[in-house]
Structure formats: C-alpha cells, structure tokens
Amino acid sequence: MNRWIWIGLGVALVLAVFVSPFASQDPDGLERVAEDLGFSGYAWGNPVFNSPIPDYTMPGVKSQALATGLAGLAGTLLVFILAVLLGKYLKSRKEPGSRV
Amino acid sequence: MHIPDGFLDAKTWGSLALTSTVVLGRALSKKDKRFLEEDVPLMGVAAAFIFAAQMLNFPIAGGTSGHFMGAMLACLVLGPWAATLVMTTVLVVQALVFQDGGLLALGANIFNMGIVAVWAGWGVYRLLAHLTGKPFSRWAVMAGSWSSVVVSAAAAALELGLSGTVRLSLALPAMIGVHALIGVGEALITLAVLEFIAKVRPDLLLVRGEGR
Numbered sequence: 001m002n003r004w005i006w007i008g009l010g011v012a013l014v015l016a017v018f019v020s021p022f023a024s025q026d027p028d029g030l031e032r033v034a035e036d037l038g039f040s041g042y043a044w045g046n047p048v049f050n051s052p053i054p055d056y057t058m059p060g061v062k063s064q065a066l067a068t069g070l071a072g073l074a075g076t077l078l079v080f081i082l083a084v085l086l087g088k089y090l091k092s093r094k095e096p097g098s099r100v
Numbered sequence: 101m102h103i104p105d106g107f108l109d110a111k112t113w114g115s116l117a118l119t120s121t122v123v124l125g126r127a128l129s130k131k132d133k134r135f136l137e138e139d140v141p142l143m144g145v146a147a148a149f150i151f152a153a154q155m156l157n158f159p160i161a162g163g164t165s166g167h168f169m170g171a172m173l174a175c176l177v178l179g180p181w182a183a184t185l186v187m188t189t190v191l192v193v194q195a196l197v198f199q200d201g202g203l204l205a206l207g208a209n210i211f212n213m214g215i216v217a218v219w220a221g222w223g224v225y226r227l228l229a230h231l232t233g234k235p236f237s238r239w240a241v242m243a244g245s246w247s248s249v250v251v252s253a254a255a256a257a258l259e260l261g262l263s264g265t266v267r268l269s270l271a272l273p274a275m276i277g278v279h280a281l282i283g284v285g286e287a288l289i290t291l292a293v294l295e296f297i298a299k300v301r302p303d304l305l306l307v308r309g310e311g312r
Binding site for chain 2: 002004005008009011012013015016019020023024025026027028029030032033034036037038039042043044045046049051052053054055056068071072074075076077078079080081082083084086087088089090091093
C-alpha cells in the first residue's frame with residue numbers, strides 16, 4: 001500500500017509544482033459568467049483576513065512560474081497532511097470489532 | 101467555480117454555512133464500516149491530487165477556462181461521506197491560504213462542491229450502475245462526473261439568483277451552459293484516473309462502487 005501512496009502523492013506534487021505554471025490564465029466558468037452578466041464587480045477581498053499565499057503566487061518570489069510552483073507545493077502538502085489527520089480521526093471513531 | 105465574497109447576500113451564505121456545518125457534522129460522526137485502515141493515507145492522496153488538479157485550468161471555448169473538480173473521483177475511491185470531507189479540506193485550504201473562494205462564501209462553496217457535487221455525482225453514478233448492472237461502468241462514471249459539475253453549477257446559479265446579484269433566468273442557463281463543457285473535461289479526467297487506478301490497484305475501486 002505504502003508504495004502507491006507515495007506514488008500518488010508524487011504525481012500530485014509534479015502536477016502542482018511543474019505543470020501548474022502552464023495552466024490557462026483565462027477566467028474560469030463562474031468568472032466568465034460574472035463578466036458576461038456584469039456582476040464581477042461585486043467581488044471583494046476580505047479586509048480583515050489576508051491569505052498568506054494569495055492567488056496561488058508565493059509572495060517575494062520574482063519568477064511567476066516559481067512562485068506558482070512553490071504555492072502548489074505548499075498547498076498540496078498541506079491538504080495531504082490535513083486529510084490524513086482527518087482520516088485518522090475517522091478511523092479512531094470506527095466501532096470496535098468492525099472489519100479492518 | 102469558487103464563489104468570492106460579495107456575490108452572495110447574508111441570508112444566502114449564512115444559511116448555506118449552517119447547512120454545510122450540519123452535513124459536515126454528520127460526515128465526521130458517521131461510523132462507516134467501509135472505512136478501512138488504508139483509507140487514511142488514501143484520503144491524503146485524494147486531497148493532494150484534487151488540490152493539484154484544481155490548479156490546472158484547461159482552456160475551453162471563448163477565452164474561458166475550466167478545471168477538474170474531483171468530487172466524483174473522491175466518491176469512487178472513498179465513498180461519498182469521506183469524499184465530502186476530502187473536498188471540504190481542499191476548499192478550506194484554498195479559501196484560507198490561497199484566497200480562492202470567499203471566507204463568508206466558504207459554506208456555500210463547501211455546499212456546492214463538497215456536498216451537491218458529491219451527492220449528485222454519486223446518485224447519478226449509482227443509478228446508472230444499478231440500471232446497467234455493471235458496478236464499474238464507464239458510462240456511469242462519465243455521466244456521474246458530468247452531472248456533479250453541472251448540478252453544482254446550477255446550485256451556484258440559484259444562490260446568485262437568491263442573493264439578488266443577478267437574475268436567475270440569466271445566471272442559470274449561463275452557468276449550466278459553460279459548465280456543461282467543463283463537465284466533459286471532468287468526465288474524461290475522472291475516467292482516465294479511474295482506468296489508471298483500476299490497472300494498478302483495482303482493489304481500491306469496485307468494492308466501494310457497490311458497497312461491500
């Protein structure tokens with residue numbers, strides 16, 4: 001099992017770090033609809049809370065490709081760790097005696 | 101289709117935040133006998149892959165892009181309850197760390213992509229798999245994936261309409277139209293990943309498709 005876990009995580013990291021800088025920059029489905037129907041101006045950034053890595057761009061990194069790749073690296077590892085912890089919690093809640 | 105803050109009014113994001121909280125509580129407290137030891141790291145891999153794939157916008161028609169959502173894929177590997185939690189993990193990190201999707205709108209985004217997409221996709225998949233009598237039917241997988249994106253987009257359009265941001269009669273066809281295209285990408289990617297898993301680790305699939 002372990003081998004495939006690391007392969008799966010490896011694939012995700014390659015996508016997030018090396019492929020993401022080549023992703024399309026065009027507006028996505030909702031952004032397109034918001035522009036076409038004239039409500040994109042309603043969006044506002046939260047004045048109280050600042051995201052550490054806004055717009056998938058690592059701050060302080062000059063190269064846009066590198067900044068995107070580093071953001072992808074950080075996010076992929078973070079969701080991996082959080083989801084594993086969540087999984088551990090779910091496992092711990094399992095009824096004793098049920099199959100493993 | 102991460103909704104930013106400002107698109108939804110307080111009654112809409114408030115009630116969706118409440119709804120999502122209740123469903124997440126259910127997902128966390130559910131003692132699913134099908135949740136195995138090996139599902140713990142699998143949840144991590146699913147979240148990592150979905151997060152990474154969601155960064156990869158692909159161009160569709162007319163200067164518009166779309167990206168993979170992953171709700172159906174998570175369902176097929178982990179079942180719908182764990183899939184809801186995996187999608188939520190991704191959405192929370194996207195909103196808090198990457199400013200992708202609003203904070204007030206987080207409950208709405210979890211509702212659309214973590215709950216509606218998961219259960220719409222799962223429902224269509226199960227129905228078709230049942231009708232065709234094949235536990236791992238390609239058509240059921242593709243139809244489920246496509247539906248997960250399109251129904252989720254319809255939910256977002258309804259919320260925009262309820263908020264008075266835009267007329268529902270305009271938002272609904274526009275959102276469904278563009279996401280009907282993105283949904284084709286979703287279906288193809290889900291199928292490709294599934295075919296790969298079916299080759300290397302078929303034991304991770306099938307069983308959950310029909311509930312062991």
